[in-house]
Amino acid sequence: MASLKDIAAKTGLSMNTVSRAIRHSGYVSEKAQKLVDAAVVELNYQPNRAAQSLRSSRSYEIAVINIVNEPSSACDSMAMDKVFGIKEYLTTDSYEPNMHYMYSSPEYSAESEKLFSNILWQKPAGIIFLSENAMAMKLYNIAEKAGIPAILISYAGSLEYDSVYVDRRQGVYDGVKYLLKKGRRNIVFAGQKISDQRFEGYNAAVVDAGISSRIVSIKSGGLEEISKTGRDAAVKILSEQPDVDGVIAYSDYLASGIALGFKSLGKRVPEDIALIGFDNRELAMFSSPPLTTIAQPNRELGRLTAKALLSKVLLKNTKKIQIKVKMELVLRQSA
Amino acid sequence: MASLKDIAAKTGLSMNTVSRAIRHSGYVSEKAQKLVDAAVVELNYQPNRAAQSLRSSRSYEIAVINIVNEPSSACDSMAMDKVFGIKEYLTTDSYEPNMHYMYSSPEYSAESEKLFSNILWQKPAGIIFLSENAMAMKLYNIAEKAGIPAILISYAGSLEYDSVYVDRRQGVYDGVKYLLKKGRRNIVFAGQKISDQRFEGYNAAVVDAGISSRIVSIKSGGLEEISKTGRDAAVKILSEQPDVDGVIAYSDYLASGIALGFKSLGKRVPEDIALIGFDNRELAMFSSPPLTTIAQPNRELGRLTAKALLSKVLLKNTKKIQIKVKMELVLRQSA
DNA sequence: TTGTAAGCGTTATCAC
């Protein structure tokens, strides 16, 4: 409950000097500094955020924007891990992350834009977008126009946006390399054949190794029917690539279903076919067999993003931020 | 960017009257009210939270405390769903929920207590504890002593704590009833034989149905080894209760492992043995077969808790809050 | 029913 005034009284200094000492801004004699430091500890002084914000008209709040499809959509534990990381870093700087969920299609929604303007109104010190999509880009631009530093967690570096991004290409590349090292040569990439860094990583690895590219295109389905989708995928893989001995799946969800499918078709994982998932979701741990999978370091991602954002906030850093983060192979039993 | 002063200037009223009109507190003539309302819209006025907090020395922040074992522990999607619900409700009242993770054993930690005192220092309008454990109870008491309304999401009503609680007893009771309806008579409860509402629910249902109680005690293990634990559990169940035709498992994790175990022992789920899990975790959807499970309505829980807390905050409600929430059986394929 | 004035705890501007 101690305020600057209390510290001033205790030390015999003026509030002003105390304030400067605490913030290490401006001239303070060594003696005064020591007095203040001691009093701060003794009285357990904590600055009043509201007063700070009011006076300096900036807040100590970092808005974390998570754009999700639907109120009913499953909560994303990967997003949560990022938030953990963000929080971990920010608390060291006494900033307060504040989570904002915006229900909105990743495409665009006027409603979300309005919600966002409310968020801007509270003048957050900075904004973190947990994912990259059209809506997030749009809001990023709005934030920038409003003069509020923002950063994006994404999957590719960009010259237009400050971002910390995950190198999915490298992740899948390394996954393929691992399968090669294990002696697999007929490696299938199972997923949507869209232009995606995962796909690129697979292709690059296959080309580098001089083996042939084997894409099996799987249409993505809803999560509730993933086991069916997976089974169908297993059938498709075996019919299109009968001699397959390794599979890189587009997601853990898909991989988990494929594993079930292989099993029911009499193929053993990993003995007959090694299988690698993607994302290291909780599911990967409980699949049968538990999935070897390509993982983002979500918490680390959060930490790095918070750190980068704060550099923007504090140092008015104008250099484009582009931080690349590596994916790691988590070894379990499917490969 | 408009302030009270701007509205006052525009309407020709005093700041004071404007303030009262906006907050609907105290006497304001109909005419003045209309003037203010119009100006608010026209100037797009938003109150400055920092100023409000500073002056009234209370914040509009609801602290949401999630006590987790370890920084490395998996992020709990059930907790996240609760937060969604909380947020959903609070935004209607322009309160701002603020998530605080406290890494701490659920038992006790001096460090967490210190962290908590920092949170208290920011004078949140209210506090929500997402889970019930010794640490949360301790902090609840500290909050109460500090005069800050708090509420607990828990598993049992209590005369000492305001809480919104999930009726696990009823959940399991209904689960057993469902198995009975499906013609199962030899129903095993697989879990830790601790005094727990799940256990009570099972026992009550079994007694009511006049069938015998079949408890198979499973030691809980880490999540990474759950499939092994589950297999062992399946073996144990079949050896202790060879004629088992239904199983209520302590958790989805356990149930998922047991399903694998049964399958490898040649038992079909649900044909030979119906299996019901608990908690409706993501995993339940992806198990083989997908698990019928007893679910908490987490989002609803969050909404109700936020609502109850706000009643405490706004109305200085002193009546003990005890809101019981029912669990629902989510039907999938394992039973 | 409305207006005046004080003050919440801090930071910024200046004069000393």
Added chain:
DNA sequence: GTGATAACGCTTACAA
């Protein structure tokens, strides 16, 4: 190096 003093935008006595 330091200390008055004003101001941030709002709420709350109290006076009118």
